[in-house]
Amino acid sequence: MASYQARGRDPLFDSDTAATLERRGRELVGVGLVIVGLIVSAMIASYSPDDPSFLSATDAPVQNWMGRMGAYIAAPLFMIVGAGAWALAAVFLTWGGRLILHRGQGRAMTCLIFAPIWVALCSVYASGLTEGAEWGHNFGMGGLFGDMMMGSIIGILPFSVGLGLKLAQLFLGLGILGLGAFVLGFTRPELKAIGRFGLIGLLVSYATFVRIAGRSASGAMSGAMTGAQRLQAAQQERRARRMAEADAAAAAQEAIPMAAPAPLVATRVRRADPLPAAPVYEDDDDYIFEDDAVYDEPAVPAQPEKGGFLSRMPSLIRRAEPMPEPELVTREVDHDIDAPGEDRIRAKIAKAVSARGKPVAVPGVQKRPDPTKPLTKGRGHGPQPLIFKPQTRGLPPEPPLTAAARSLPPEPPLTAHHAAPMAAGVATDALTATRGLVRAPEPQGAMPRFAAPRHAEPQEAMPRFAEPRAAEPQAAVAPAPVAQPMPEPEEAWQDDAAFAEMRDFDDYGDDDRHDDHHEDRAEAWQAEDSAAWSAESAGTWSDDDFGEAEEATILDHSTPAPTPIHRAAPAMPEPKKVVQQPVRKPVQLSTRAQLEAQPKLSFEDRNVDYELPPLSLLMSPDQVTRHVLSDEALEENARMLETVLDDYGVKGEIVSVRPGPVVTMYELEPAPGLKASRVIGLADDIARSMSALSARVSTVPGRSVIGIELPNDNREMVCFREILAGREFGDGNHKLPLALGKNIGGDPVVANLAKMPHLLIAGTTGSGKSVAINTMILSLLYKLTPEDLRLVMIDPKMLELSVYDGIPHLLSPVVTDPKKAVVALKWVVGEMEDRYRKMSKMGVRNIDGYNGRVADALSRGEMFERTVQTGFDDETGEPVFETEQIEPKKMPYIVVIVDEMADLMMVAGKEIEACIQRLAQMARASGIHLVMATQRPSVDVITGTIKANFPTRISFQVTSKIDSRTILGEMGAEQLLGMGDMLYMAGGSRITRCHGPFVSDEEVEEIVNHLKAFGPPDYVSGVVQGPDDEKADNIDAVLGLNTGGNTGGEDALYDQAVAIVIKDRKCSTSYIQRKLGIGYNKAARLVEQMEEEGVVSAANHVGKREILVPEQQ
Known part of the structure; x- marks a missing residue:
């Protein structure tokens, strides 16, 4: 009966079909678990102690929803774990849903191992609960197991029964929550998402409830507001009459003529003396219903706002339509008299202090709001928030900055008698100066009159305090010589929370009845503080703070505008750049490439004996599409990679990103105490989380970082011609150069086979191994002539190397028979022995020394002499020697290339291993080098003896970590991308990742045809036929094949x-x-x-x- 290897069979389904079947299978399992969970839930929910079970028999009808079988299963569950049986239903339902939705299915076994422990904890916790009247068992709600464990726990605790039960319930509850989240497969991001969803749902429910409640209360409020408006209309009439009388009395006593127009000042005005005579007020017991908007309200009524949180959200984003232009309406003074109290006075004082930060409305300057600007939270009809920076205590005020202020005549000192009436004017001038405006002088002889304003209420919107913007044009006004600014207490403005608290208290007192006498005093204090605040802040506020820089109007064209002073912005530290893009330098061409690029004339002499193949036979690098990732994309990938590593508990920082043609390496600086092996073991998880084909994690030699290599979305093809045309290959000193490809950074990698001295290559089928062998052969053919290099090619597969049959570099035709391959290797061993004897007679140590002697002899025209035994003397019997001259001949390098070593090991493993071992140990000095490749890097092919004698190895993509350890001694080759992606291990176990160049079959054929044009090769007869019997026996004796050595x-x-x-x-x-x-x-x-x-x-x-x-x- 024939037996077949499982490795050689074709799979029943392709990968996509297998993946689809696997997904559908998991979904079916999930549906089954959900059905089981629903059945268990129904059994537990409909459990009745009166139902029949294994321990009791009854003729009563079954009450369980799942029938008699459900009653039989539910009874022992409740007897053992009690109410903890609900945990079983939760496990079935949750994991069934996860398998259906494909969420967290990979950690099912890890979590379900602890499911029995969670059920037991739920049972113990349930035993501490108080059972209801319908509980008809002699055990608690936790079943017999829960009662037993709870009794043991309470007995162990050194507390009373009541306290011990509460402590046990507390810790058991916390344990159930934590262990339950783990058993049900919830991760930290999932728990955060669930909490965020619950919080948002709670807020939306609350907002909906408030909106519904607001609609029901709007009817009651409309009636109350109608009554309040009627009372307010009556109060307005009385206020107008009393305001006219008070204005007339104040104008008669406080009006002072001025000879010159008031200059722009920024002074602190001292508090005015009490008025000499106070008007007589009438008592009015009517209640006043008003708020801050009554004093200064726009002429056009504002649109009513809809109540509720959701209805105000669109207005917080952008204005729906242009707002009307506001106009100020002068408030009439109300002379209602009420007995002042201490609380009322404190409220007014706090209100005056808080009003210092509010902008004062300036008549004649209308604000035109921009309807396209979005509104922010708390923004009303007033100007934009001011930018406030408190002045350091003790510093002098800023010097005058404008020529206009210096040209004005000095202001006469103000007296306490008329300081209070001028408060409003000073405040207005100071505010005008902050906006870059100059008030026009009044005509000669005019006597301006200053009237104290009556409670000029600021806008509703409070200013937002922040640091001023640097490099903004600002202007200041020269202070008056007499009035000096008083230092402000720092506590009044440094604490925003205290300021908000005062503002809330200020708003609270607006709806009460107030006394006009104390109101006038508070208004005077407010005017004084507002003027002083405007003067101190004139050099700090700017036009942009009010949002009206584009609408500022120059009232006096003859006065030069204030000169803005630009302050240099502080130098912000630039963030450290993580991405390090490789510098794309133009390829420095070698001397040969430069000569080939120059046009040649037809009458130039050429070397007809042999000519190296031109670079034009290969594909030009200009045809390769270059892909460059942006720094932003790389930065985003780096941050995403940090997040992925943090999810797996790896703490560290991505300190550098090095993009390359095929992969991008992210250098991770791990936290102290983090093992590199832990990060290396997460390679598959990192690739899955980053949605990458594969990820390779390894340490960087000589540095403390860990390199994480992820493939690029667009892979760039490595051009073979670009490497051959470079100086490192063309002008280098390598005896046997091999163009391996490019490293991660895109730099060419050229190795020297003479220094290796032998190369072992492994990789699965389709990983780019055969293409790499072609590039290595072409590298030698582009560099060396047949006089310098001879090749022995062994190809048991009869496919890859047969194209080179007939080139001048071959010592024999391409060997395809495994038995003849053994003969060829034995010939190479014999050639090595002959070369060692020649070098020993010449007194040199290696092939370079021998060829040097040959070159010297040829240059001088000398011949080599050797002594040969011709026989024995007939008389004495002693040997007779003769000296003969031989022509010096250069010894070429011999490179033996074996494409598939596994096939040779299967036919004649002992002889092949003996030949390879002998050559690997001794062939370096004689100029013989081996390049061996295999697609099965197992221990029976790559034995320990072969590995010990091949320090230089290249591994392409392999199937398992075991194969990677076999060829390289460590993992990583299984995570390569294929198609030429390799790990190159030079001497000393230093591994470098390279991307091999691509050479098409057409290019190889063109190069071979070029070489064949110079004539047939000079074959050596003994390579395939084998040496004579005597020499063969000597070779077998050297190898230890017949006599054991x-x-x-x-x-x-x-x-x-x-x-x-x-x-x-x-x-x-x-x-x-x-x-x-x-x-x-x-x-x-x-x-x-x-x-x-x-x-x-x-x-x-x-x-x-x-x-x-x-x-x-």
């Missing part, structure tokens, strides 16, 4: 064995083994040798041999 000792054993056989007249393998004390194999070999030489006969039908040599006397 000890000719003299083996002959002595043979003579002893023959003597024993002749004397005892007995011959068998076991007899010879016992007599000589040797092994069975050696004894059998001696018996076979005696049979060949006619000492004994062949074994008969019973295994006995006859002694053919007569007995000696």
